[in-house]
Amino acid sequence: MTPKTLAIALLISPILAACGGADDDPEQWSAATQPIVGGEVDDQTTGAVGLALNVLDLFFFGHCSGSLIAPNVVLTAQHCVSLTDGESPSGGVICGETDFGMTAAGAAMRVTVEPVRPEADGPEFYKGTGQVRPAPGTDNLCGYDVALIILEGQGIGATKATPLVPRLEGPPAIGDTYVAIGYGNTDPEGGGSGTRMRIDGNTVTCTGLQCPLGSSIAASEWRGDAPTCSGDSGGPAIDAEGRVMGALSRGPSGCTSSIYGDVSAWKDFIIETTLEAAELGDIDPPYWAITGSSVPxxxxxxxxxxxxxxxxxxxxxxxxxxxxxxxxxxxxxxxxxxxxxxxxxxxxxxxxxxxxAVEDDSGCTASPTPSSGNGSAWLASLLALLSLRYRRRDHFISRPCRRACGRGSGPRRSLRNRVQW
Known part of the structure; x- marks a missing residue:
């Protein structure tokens, strides 16, 4: 391994380490490590996607899950796109101490709709852009573990995947049922990741500040009993009406329950980003981004x-x-x-x-349909088109990011956070 390769490996190691389990302290929660244990293969929900990272073509690995909510927008967990600091010695999340650091370059992100995530980069993956949007607010992991990835161009076509609709009307209630989907491990001890799995009939056990004191759940989160595990992070919780009501954040060791970021808490952020992504990709936004309602x-x-x-x-x-x-x-x-x-x-x-139609220099309209015996009109049309082509080049404008293009763009407290992916 070369020094350059080693440096990159050390840089990405905090994200990989976050995929490890938490210790036995119930207050320690493991982030970035949420497989479906005891589920079944899901080859139908194409809106539930697998995430991977391609680091300068030197490293490639699948690491998280997500929800395609528009052709070129993926909802996931922020710890799937950012480094973290302040974990426990075993890698567990400590609310109030574990914070987000540098955000990865969006161009490193890869997304697939395949039920089995490929192990190497290729045509089955759709690329991210420089547009990775962490949830606005503080750097705290608890309560802010949500992010959006904008994909290249028009994103994923309707014949390849059906986007999921985010639930915008409000958080779930205790007792609501949901489906958990992800590409994570199928064994709490590790292994079996990379296949889209689902488990039905899960139940919401508490929401936000209604959760018991000391349960390490923020106001914008909720807890359920789905046995998610490592690699399911960012994956969707789908309500009885087929809407995404949660993005998986973390869970205890043993993969016995889950904490999700409440999608409705980020309604404005999700709508704003989706409308901007539609403009960037020159596509029409989904109906909910126009109406502000999940109800079609x-x-x-x-x-x-x-x-x-x-x-x-x-x-x-x-x-x-x-x-x-x-x-x-x-x-x-x-x-x-x-x-x-x-x-x-x-x-x-x-x-x-x-x-x-194209006008020649005399102001007459030249039809694109061939006409007999008029070569001069064709020549005039060709010259006019070439002139338009070169004038368009003069008006090519580069747009700056409307927001900071990732949290690594400003000065950070550590040397690691000054390195760009």
Whole structure:
């Protein structure tokens, strides 16, 4: 191992160490280490995703889980994207002492919808961007263990995955049931990670400040009895209506229960980031980011304007500059009505935009359709297009980040936090 490789390994070791178990003290909670024990393989919930890190192509490893809540936005735990300080000697979380440090470069993040997470980087993974958004507020882990990853471009298409809807209306109540999903270990002693597992019929046991004194649960968190384990961190808790109501934060040694970050507590942060991601990716935001409600609007009929659901056999997609209900299609069934083509990212049949006419120097419109005996018009059109192309280059603008591009961008208290991934 070269000194450079060793230095990088030492830098990422705090994240790996966080994946270890906590000691037997009930006040010690293990972060970044939450597999589903006693669950079953889930090859259907494509919105529950596996996370991995690619560190300068020198190290690649799967480490966490997450929820795809928009085509290019993933909800996960902040400790899956940031280093931590102030743990117990065994690596457990101590509320009030364990803090977040440097945030990893978003370009190192990888996301897969495959039920078995590949062990090497490749086309099955979607890349993150420089946009990794930790929950705003303090650096405390307890109560702030939530983060969003913005993916490259338009993200993951509708034919590859169905995003999950975040529950925005409020926290769960004691006794509510939920499904826990993650890519973590299936054995409390270690091993079996990398496969998407689920366990149904879990119950919320306490919420926020209603939890017993000394239970190390913040106001924006809740506790459940799902037997999650190492590697499930960041994975979703899905309520009875199919909405994500929690992002897994931590749990005790033995994988007997779980503490989740309450999704509804971060409603404004989630909506704001999702709207920005839609603008960055030039895609339409999900309906809940527009309405501010997890409750879907009434299903629209074919050809009608839409922001969410459509009647059976149709999807809401952008066609000719507006969102309307169009026939659905996919790679296996790409056929569309005459004059339409299958947009695999949207999963629907759309009309291609009309080819714009181009004016020559005399002000006359030149048609893109070949005409007989008029080569000069074609030459004028070609020169005009080339001119437009080079003028566009002059107007290429680089946007700065609206916020700090990761918590490592400013001065930190330790040498480690001045190193950039």
């Amino acid at each position: 609007p009434p299903a629209a009929s074919p050809g009608e304007d839409c922001i969410g659901l459509c009647t059976e056999g149709h999807v809401c997609a952008r066609s000719l500059g507006k969102r309307i209900c169009v026939p659905s299609c996919d790679e296996e069934n790409p056929s569309c009505p005459s004059g339409q083509s299958c947009d695999l990212h949207a999963g629907g049949c759309v009309q291609p935009p009309p080819v714009p």
